[in-house]
Amino acid sequence: MPPRRRRGPRVEEQTEGSVGNPPPPPPPPLPQPNKREYIKVFRKENPPKFDGLGEPPKAEAWVRELERIFDFMGCTDKERLACVTYQLTGPADFWWETKRRTMDPARREALTWEEFKEEVYDKYVPMSYRRAKIVEFHTLKQGSMMVTEYDRTLCEMTRYVPELVDTDKNMAAKFCFGLRPEIRAAVASRRGIPYSEVLGCALYVEEALPKNERAINPTPPALPSNY
Known part of the structure; x- marks a missing residue:
């Protein structure tokens, strides 16, 4: 009789999908607040407007009052900058429009609230x-x-x-x-x-x-x- 061949351990056939449970799908992204919604809430707080006229303390008081409202609302930098443009009037509105237009596009897109405050202070609260x-x-x-x-x-x-x-x-x-x-x-x-x-x-x-x-x-x- 011919010698029997030794059989190795039996390998079970694996079909597609039988290796393990598929990874769970990623969680859905958190809903982003609608721009009109947070601007509406912002306006309900009766935020002050700023025209760029008057002494430096007026500009300082305007910034402080807005920050109190933004901190209460928990606004992001993007939301703060979107809201604040509605509060600029007269010469201050023209100043910021010109400033944004002449600003480097990359810096304009990445602008933060702290950088905006620096711009306001440099313009209306002089270093002197x-x-x-x-x-x-x-x-x-x-x-x-x-x-x-x-x-x-x-x-x-x-x-x-x-x-x-x-x-x-x-x-x-x-x-x-x-x-x-x-x-x-x-x-x-x-x-x-x-x-x-x-x-x-x-x-x-x-x-x-x-x-x-x-x-x-x-x-x-x-x-x-x-x-």
Whole structure:
């Protein structure tokens, strides 16, 4: 008898589609908000318009108000730039139309909100104005202002030098440095406390001063124990 041939392991025939389950289809793309929808929501917030006329603070206030609305809506850069064009009127509208037309097409398509703000600031908030504000911040003192007025002025000016007051400690130090001597003398010992407490101490000292001596008083009252 002839020897039998050894058979190897049986290989099952594989047909198309039997290797494994096919990969699941990719998820459908998220629906993009309709342009008219988010512009409609934007207009409901009563956004301010800007004509390019007036002093630099007007342009700064316009940008800040728009940013509050955009942050509330959660707008993307593209949506912000689409909405903001509706708020430019008069000379500002002609300026931006000319700026876009003369801008490099690649940069125009990739323009971000921060870049748009830089364009607005370069045009309507000149560098000379911003430099003057920086000098004003460094030389800011309470002088004849009440503590609340001094605090408000200081907070308004921090936007020109955010890197110098980037912590609560730095903000408190700057506030104390500009206080009138009679108030600063009473608050100086309270080192290391938050800005809100430094402000509270200064308000207490000011309130305790006689009305006719609040401008100059060489002997400030002692702070209460709870401070």
